[in-house]
Amino acid sequence: MIMTRKTGHIALVGAGPGALDLLTLRAHSRIKDADVVLYDRLVDPAIVDLARTGAERIYVGKEVGRCAWPQGRIDRLIVAKAKLGLRVVRLKSGDPSVFGRACEEIAAARAAGIEVEIVPGVTAASAAAASIATPLTERGETDSLILTTGTARPGDAAPDRARLAYPGTSMAFYMAVQRAAEVQADLLAAGAPAACPVDIVERASTPSERHVQTTLGQLSQSIAEQGVQNPAILFIRYPKSLAAALSGAARIIAA
Structure with missing residues (x-):
């Protein structure tokens, strides 16, 4: 997939269930190259720390029955960051496609004309x-x-x-x-x-x-x-x- 800095790029990346060594090579690559990493509550801090020095890290964690970050707010933020020409990684525990609210974020990216990809992860x-x-x-x-x-x-x-x-x-x-x-x-x-x-x-x-x-x-x-x-x-x-x-x-x- 060709990534352009003019319009930015959003990658929904699966961080796996917790263990660092269950992270995929593609996920590792996307995290290292990211300008902005938005990560969930269950993502291991060691995985977040794979981001390069200077990359912006934003915690957007949720809990069952509680929602500190409404989904709409996350959607708007990843789009806004990508519109700045940044490489945005939305880091999710497990696999983004399994109960990861990927549909909402993909829809927001596509509505804004921003390139988006899913990087699968090991589901729980x-x-x-x-x-x-x-x-x-x-x-x-x-x-x-x-x-x-x-x-x-x-x-x-x-x-x-x-x-x-x-x-x-x-x-x-x-x-x-x-x-x-x-x-x-x-x-x-x-x-x-x-x-x-x-x-x-x-x-x-x-x-x-x-x-x-x-x-x-x-x-x-x-x-x-x-x-x-x-x-x-x-x-x-x-x-x-x-x-x-x-x-x-x-x-x-x-x-």
């Missing part, structure tokens, strides 16, 4: 699964992978989680710790077995990472007992073998 679900040596999919057991969120935008309808509760599905819930009881109730009501295995990975790929194993039936209780906090990924698996075992048991009981 991938890093969390790798850290506990549990593949996201398993042949013959979970052949569908769903990345979803536990937190809807204010005013939006709650997610239809009944559509997720099918055998052969592996679910990764982002921003769901505070909504775990709702997620649990919705999936159980939709027919997902209480025995579905659950892995909770808190602060994946960081020194303070923590792993909690439980079941769907014990999900909210385990979170409360273990004091799990965001950021965390909730993995809920509905293996085909579990569905088959329960179906077989039901047939035996009915016989």
Whole structure:
């Protein structure tokens, strides 16, 4: 992609889940070349420090349920900086395209006629699964992978989680710790077995990472007992073998 200093350039860069060595080479290059870096709350300071001396660093962090920097303000700022002919890096934790509000920032850049690119990063679900040596999919057991969120935008309808509760599905819930009881109730009501295995990975790929194993039936209780906090990924698996075992048991009981 050709970058011109006359109109500037905006790169939405994935910083990965936390660990510096999970940063991609392209992300590293964009950060080093940036004139301005706008970074999120969960981005490791060591990654921000890769920016060259003299580059402007602007913290635009958000938290679940709180918004110190309204999205519209961020959109206006990245456009204003790019209009000065600057190379702007919007540094986001994980991957910009996964619950990263990339659509709003891309739309703002395009509306202003500014060149924009996405530099993908390692999303939290991938890093969390790798850290506990549990593949996201398993042949013959979970052949569908769903990345979803536990937190809807204010005013939006709650997610239809009944559509997720099918055998052969592996679910990764982002921003769901505070909504775990709702997620649990919705999936159980939709027919997902209480025995579905659950892995909770808190602060994946960081020194303070923590792993909690439980079941769907014990999900909210385990979170409360273990004091799990965001950021965390909730993995809920509905293996085909579990569905088959329960179906077989039901047939035996009915016989």
